[in-house]
Amino acid sequence: MFLQISHSPNQQQPLSKRAWSRLALFVVGTLSIFFITAASTQAGSDHWAYQALSQTKIPSKDPSSWSKTAIDRLVAARWQEHQLKPVADADKRTLLRRATYD
Numbered sequence: 001m002f003l004q005i006s007h008s009p010n011q012q013q014p015l016s017k018r019a020w021s022r023l024a025l026f027v028v029g030t031l032s033i034f035f036i037t038a039a040s041t042q043a044g045s046d047h048w049a050y051q052a053l054s055q056t057k058i059p060s061k062d063p064s065s066w067s068k069t070a071i072d073r074l075v076a077a078r079w080q081e082h083q084l085k086p087v088a089d090a091d092k093r094t095l096l097r098r099a100t101y102d
Contacts, residue, residue: 015023062076066086079085090098 058070059073059077062073067073067076
């Protein structure tokens, strides 16, 4: 980061020693806060991002015959758990509207 700032084509003058030291203090302080926060969050956190990865059992068949891939079968199994059903496929006009909607 220091090299990128010091060799930026948009910069007209090199950074002074004072500017370098202020930048270094800022970076070190910011990184320290980041690492301390991350370490304290990771220790004993129940957040999903800090959980170990595990194998998910993907159903071998989808009773509704809607699925085409393994991910579809997994989604269909979750839908069945919550008593949901897939909707009909969208027509071309609706797909175009969805793709171009701002």
